[in-house]
Amino acid sequence: MLLEIRDLHKSYGKTTALAGVDFDVARGETVVIMGPSGCGKSTLIRCVNRLTEPDSGSIVLGGRDVLALQGKELQDFRRRVGFVFQHFNLIARLTALENVMFHLVMGGMEREEAAERALAALDRVGLKAAAERRPDQLSGGQQQRVGIARALVSSPEIMLWDEPTASLDPILVGEVLEVMEELVEHSGTTMVIVTHEVSFALRAADRIVFMDRGQVVEEGEPERVFAEPRSEIARLYRKLLIS
């Protein structure tokens, strides 16, 4: 297993976000996490790269105890984890190219090499021509593709996707999903994707995990969980898929 999560707990004051989550991801596997809003999906993947500190539990990624990492080790670890945000989280004052190469340079790579790799990543998401544009000159879909290129450029061990299409116009969702499916199909990178896109999950996921109230309530292969849903949440998503 590349990622092993055990008995993970997280609360925000009196609100419980994760209530003892156990969750594994195998190397090269694409796992889609689904569940209603507030069920702890985003908290779970943010805990994986320590954007959110869990209250208890353990996270092991590639054999490393993630929660024990501090300082430079944590920074190095984060560079090997790609993260795609729901709101793109691009740095507004930098161009698309700079956004993508930025952390490579910060990680010590030569500027030219970083630029070369960033251009390649942008090319992969179909945005090489927009390399010099700033985020406010790009559409939502383009911004998210820059975000994907930024996560992809450092060849991460695992990519975490936090509802990458949730803040896009329905018209723009397609171009992002297309890039995502292409990456799933050809990159070979381990991916954990939080999304409500049921058809995408059915097409792209190796495994779907359903969460509710901070807990994993059901998981399995897409065909199985949609054919024979055991949890209420899975049944709801099945209805959504059918409709």
Next chain:
Amino acid sequence: MLDFFRDGFYKDLALLLVITILLGAGFSQGTAWAIDEYFGDTLDQMIGEYGEYDLMLHIREEAVDAALRELRRIGEQSFPGYKLGQTLTIAGQANVFFGLPPEYRTREVFESITSYFGAVPGLSGYTLMVQPSVLIRGVHPGVRDELIERIEALPAVRFAVKDGSNLVVLAQSEDDLPKASAQIEDILGQYQILELRFPMGFAVDTQEVGERALEVLRTQAGSSGSRFANVTSAQYGEDLDAFLKTLVEMRDFLGSYASKVRISPEPGVGLAIGERLVLKGAGQSEGELIVEVTGVFSGLGEGMIIEGSPVQSTDRVVYRGFRPADNGELGEFIGEVEIENERYRLAYAVDESLRLLGELEELAVQASAAVDNAEAVLVTFQEALLQLEVLQVQMRQLNEGIANGEAKPTGEQFLVSLLLNGLLQTLAKGVLSSGEESLDSLENLDIEEMRRSLNGISTQIANVQQIDVAAIMEQIGFVRDTLPDLSDAEIGQSIRLINTYLGGQVIPGERVQLLIRGERLNEKELERTFQEELGNSYLHTYSTSAGMVSPDARGEIFRILREVRSIVAGLLAIIFALIVLVLDHATIFSTLKQLRAGRRFQKRPLLRWADPLLLLGGAVGSVLLSSIYHLAGGEIPFCGPVVISLLGFGMGVLVVALSERFSPVDSMELMAAQALGLSNVQLMREVVIPPSRPGLLNLLNRWKQQF
């Protein structure tokens, strides 16, 4: 939280703090110094440098050129090496500095300033500003000489000079000033002026009461020596006293000059002092008058006209008096009011006197002519009488001849005899029965006495003619013209104003001043004793000092300037620190707040309240402000190091609390930077600081920023 700084940002923060402190101190001190320099230079131009000038002469603006010429002449003649300078002209009064050469800074010169400079054109006064000196203000005249003697005995003092009611004490050197000041204060502390004040209206023989009060003091204090003295008379010339007395006299004069108002109320009608009445005249020409009741005696009232003018008449004018109604109409009839216009009577008498004097001169001329005529008649009369006597003798002889038959009168002689007797009878106004008796009577008239009488009258008339009637008339005319041209209403209002002023004065009555040497006495404890012993329960006691050491005006101004500089520096330090906290440190605090949002929830309440970020903000604020404040030389009253440190702490805490408002940080960019594995220092330099508010942090960051 300290981990945040460990990976390198502590260097940025340290550099920021050091540069901020140095810049802040430099800015605060520099600005304060510039202000100080500006005002210092301005003051030097206004009042000269320390010790440069000794006198400030106040001269009427229009005479300043002539005054300067005269001052140069005086300087060249009497004070070779003098300095002259002109400063501000305020309200038509120019001020000119005069500096004496050191050898002329002597007691003799300072005591003779008036004789040297008294003739300067337009001079309206002068101020001694000799340095180094101590100024003692309000020195009581009763103790002045004694003080001068004691002060001049001090080793640090050169001499003391009287300057109006002040004493200027020249110190041996500037360094001696503090010592001299302290010693003079000590001497002044050994004198107390105890004042006994009597309310207005009490006629007090101040000398007698003063002696009795001294006895009371001696008995109380068990001392019979020279510890106490009555210094009342020494204070009589005081301006305020004289002014108040003049005001009282003026009020009395105006009161006697105003029309007399006598109110005879109807039976059952009461009058109140201060009440206003409306007077209505009988005729159309007599307008309405408003009268204020000033006194009520045995049911009759006296008043003062405060609006309107009565009819100009030497006679009494009777009005009908009413109380004013609320609607502006006449109210209750209160009785008849008589008004005598004293002012008009006086003017009438003066005019009549002038007429009389005009007639007197003419009368004297005519009387003189009449006396001359009378004298001529008298001489003629005397000659006629002599001729009559001769004629009488001839007639007697003729009569005797006829009787003896020796002569026979002619018809002419008989006729003359008859006529003469008839004439004599007429002259004697029919009193005499015969011509002989008539002549005897005429001879008995005292012609000489009549002549002496005429001479006496003539001399008196001559004396009257010698009187300079024209001069008398001119002066009476002058008196008439200088009589105040005031209406009754104006007089009434003036009296009311004077009464208001006098009523507001705290020194309305007589007072007795006693000098107490040595240990001070408690005047309030003595008040009751004085009231009992002097039999006046209305007197009050007050205590004043024999004089007050006043700070040297110039030194005081410069000391205030230094204080202002320190205060300005302090205030600027506070402002600078606050600006830096808001512009620079708020960004850091805001970032720290964002970063800890995803941390574990602090379950221990104590730690939740003792927020490390607040403590950090307080510490930064405290260090910043304390350092800038002290390096800048800030000194704000009541703000010692602890207060400033606490103020800085408070400012820091406040900025932490409001940091997101002052300097919001884009949480999404921050999260992305974290997720991309940026170190804290990279995160700050590349993501947080570049878009932050322009400030020192932003400026310093530009050298380290890669993107």
